Amino acid sequence: MPQWSDYTTGERIKILRGKSIKQTDLAEMTGLSLPTVQQAEQDKRLTLQTLMKVAAAFGVDTSVILGQQAPRRAMEQSDRAMMRALSRAVHDTAVGILPDEDGDPATLEELGEITSRCWELYWAGCYVEAGAIAGPFVRAAATRVREQPVGEQGAAWGVLSDAYRIAGYVANLMGSRDLAYAAIGQSQAAAQRASDDLRQALVMSGRAWVYLRDARLAEALDLAEKAALDIEPRFSRATKEQLVAYGSHVNFAAVVASRMGNKELVADYLSQSHATGARMGGERRAHGTVFGPVSATTQAVGINVAMGSTGKALTLINGLRGDELETLSGAARNRYAMDKALAYADAKMWDPALDVLEETLTGSPGWGRHQALPSVIVQKIGKASTARLRRVSELIGVSPTGVSGFPPATRKTAL
Structure with a gap:
């Protein structure tokens, strides 16, 4: 399997x-001539000026063009432009750089x-669109905090915490870990300024998710458990909103525990999740x-798959009805579908x-x-070299015999 540096x-x-x-689009984006772009792609001539303009057009560091580090998976031009704008919004507002408002904030x-x-x-599941709004949202919320009278800023800080948390979630999902850490840190600080215990617990859970994707499992579990404990409601008088927050928190704690292989803890949290649902x-x-209740069950499917309990996962899958799944959000429904496909693959049910x-x-391309x-599922199916496997592989940009976001190194034609 070729590495990025092999090209x-x-x-x-x-x-x-x-x-x-x-190529003509790239020439227009960079201000370079078409022959210059063609020469760069043919490895005939690449000046420092050309290198910097091409890197800026793609929204990547020059080290990515030179092969010193790989680009983030599946990032397209629109993705990179969104992430660059989101990063500027988070970092600018964190140091107090706010836009001059023409009208009322x-x-x-x-x-x-x-x-x-x-x-x-x-x-x-519209992450690029959410991120595109999150950048201006962070700036607008920070401006609202600035404009609020002293002593009346609590609600504004709460909204700013939400804006940073959304930015952190988008960054984490898009693989921009440094930005995710920065945004979730600012969200936590804003939640503290808002004196909002629930928001602080939500942000804590968000930080745990960043830790999980950064393979900091022990720290992720500590935070997830604390977040759930901090908002554990008394069921006899808990509101639906409190139950949503608590249920999602114990669900996530079960996910982290499953990554650590702690079956006893997983069972405990799944029990609490189902009871809340x-x-x-x-x-x-x-x-x-x-x-x-449907979220609790679909999450349990993914957890059982991760724990290697394929039989339990398939039993849960068979107990879910199609109309129940329609109550889930698009992203949750798609994630469940991936867990379902992985369970089938583990059971060697290729079709x-x-x-x-x-x-x-x-x-949902x-x-x-x-x-x-x-990509993991395609790799598991692996040897089943059918036309449909190749078709599915093309949808995610991988080779049916291995996982790679790029074409074979020997391919010389323009993509």
Whole structure:
């Protein structure tokens, strides 16, 4: 399997350009002549000036063009532009650099509507769109804090905490770990300024998710457990909103425990998750998250797959009805589909695994570009070298015999 450094500089430029950007487009984006772009891709001539302009157009560091570090998986031009703008918004507002407002700053009510819209996009799996709104949202929320009278800033700090948390979630999912840490840190500081215990617990859980994706499992579990404990409601008088927050927190704690192989802890948290879902009676959205009995069951499927309990996972899958899954958000439904496909693959049920994988990736191509699990499933199916396996592999940009986001190193044609 070729590594990013195995390609020539010209091949790396072609790969980053992809199918959606033509050479003439790249020339216009960089201000370079078409012959200059062609010479760079043919490894005939690449000056420092050309290198810097090409890197800026793709939104990557020059070291990526030169092969010193690999680009983040599945990042397209629009993704990189969004992440660059989001990073600037987070870092600028963190040091107090705010835009000059031509008109009145957004009201708390307007910012609340933006919060809801961002979460809707996020849970629908529209991560680039959510991130594109999150950048201006962070700036607007920070401006609202500045404009609020002293002593009346609590609610504004709360909204700013939400804005940073959304930015952190998008960055974490897109693989920008440094930005995720920075955004979630700012979210935590804003939640503390808001004196909002629930928001602080939500941010704590978000930080645990960043730790999980950074393989800091022990720290992730500590935070996840503390977040769940801090908001554990008394079920007899808990509101649906409190149950949503608590259920999603214990679900996540079960996920982290499963990554550590702690079966006893996993069973305990899954039991609490199912009990909370049963108490709610249906799916509910609150505080930027979604939870209910179906969420509890679908999460249990993924956890059992991760723990190697394929039989338990398949039993849970067989007990779920299609109409129940429709109550989930788009992203949660797609994630469950991947867990389902992986369970089928583990059971060597190749055709059902490919059925689920192809249907999901065809229906949600934008979501699929930012997921690693489809590649894992294709690799598991591996030797089943069918036309459909090749078709599914093309949807996620991998080779049927190995996982790679790039074409074979011997391929010389423009992508």
